[in-house]
Amino acid sequence: MKGKYTLGIIFILFGVAILLQQLNIMDVHNIMSTWWPLIIIAIGVSKLLDSQGNYTWPMVWIAVGFLMQLRKLDILDVSITKFFWPILFIIIGVNMLFSKGKKKLYDKGMREVQDDTIDYFCVFSALENRNLSKNFRGGNVLTLFGGATIDLRGAEIAPEGAMVDLTTAFGGIDLIVPEHWKVVVTGIPIFGGWSNKTRMEQMPEEQELFSGRPILKIKCIAAFGGIDIKNYI
Numbered sequence: 093m094k095g096k097y098t099l100g101i102i103f104i105l106f107g108v109a110i111l112l113q114q115l116n117i118m119d120v121h122n123i124m125s126t127w128w129p130l131i132i133i134a135i136g137v138s139k140l141l142d143s144q145g146n147y148t149w150p151m152v153w154i155a156v157g158f159l160m161q162l163r164k165l166d167i168l169d170v171s172i173t174k175f176f177w178p179i180l181f182i183i184i185g186v187n188m189l190f191s192k193g194k195k196k197l198y199d200k201g202m203r204e205v206q207d208d209t210i211d212y213f214c215v216f217s218a219l220e221n222r223n224l225s226k227n228f229r230g231g232n233v234l235t236l237f238g239g240a241t242i243d244l245r246g247a248e249i250a251p252e253g254a255m256v257d258l259t260t261a262f263g264g265i266d267l268i269v270p271e272h273w274k275v276v277v278t279g280i281p282i283f284g285g286w287s288n289k290t291r292m293e294q295m296p297e298e299q300e301l302f303s304g305r306p307i308l309k310i311k312c313i314a315a316f317g318g319i320d321i322k323n324y325i
Contacts, residue, residue, distance in 0.1 A: 106131075126164050132157030155179045202243070207231075208250070214238040214263075223247045230254035230308075235263040235317070243268045243325065253306040260284070260317040267310070267321045274305045277321055279312030286312040286319035 112118040136153030159179075163169075202220040210231035212219060219240040228247040233240055233256070245268055258265050269275055271291045279286040312319045 127161070129157045129160035129164060132160065152179075210242070210256075212240060212242075214240050228254050230256045232257045233259070233265055233267075235260045235265055237262045239264045239266075241266040241268070241325070245270050245323075249273060249306045249308060251306055253308065255309045255311070257311045258286075258319050259313045260319055261315040263317045265319045266325075267319070268325055269308060269321065269323060271323045272305070274307045275310065275321060276307055277310045277312060279314065279319070282313070282315040284314030284317045286314050287321070289320060289322040291323050
């Protein structure tokens with residue numbers, strides 16, 4: 093919610109700037125041409141405020157925006173692509189070291205857990221997990237050069253609903269949910285994609301059956317990978 097307000101303020105300021113430009117009160121074009129990377133940093137900050145323990149990708153947004161801003165100010169006179177991957181791996185490493193409660197998932201085979209919240213990081217490996225929580229509230233799943241399958245068909249969603257952040261880079265995530273769950277999916281594809289194949293998405297004429305039920309909200313970021321939300325394996 094805090095991130096939503098941050099983005100709202102950014103859009104308002106951007107609109108005011110364009111209005112001032114149109115009224116010839118201020119030369120906003122030159123200002124924007126120099127300081128536009130601050131928008132990327134602001135997006136990263138908004139994601140950081142909305143994150144539920146997964147700080148990796150918000151920090152990547154902030155780092156990329158910071159490098160672009162240094163380049164626009166002629167402080168950094170090299171291509172940011174030389175720094176992107178080293179910084180990405182540093183951020184991931186720091187996140188693994190200092191994230192509390194982070195589960196190190198390098199085990200193969202389906203595991204049964206009863207966690208009300210999940211926080212999984214899978215790198216160069218595969219995860220298969222069956223969650224049997226009676227009060228599932230959401231969490232985070234991040235895969236990097238790996239894959240994850242999270243089966244929630246034996247779980248029960250919390251009365252207030254749940255929020256799950258799914259992020260994959262050069263990998264994939266499969267999230268299996270019960271047919272009677274109401275699911276709302278939003279996402280950002282970056283040379284990748286996500287799909288919602290749940291019963292509610294396939295049969296819109298039955299959506300009234302889901303009214304009043306707790307909602308599972310899913311936010312997806314797929315970079316050179318894919319995310320599938322469905323009711324079956």
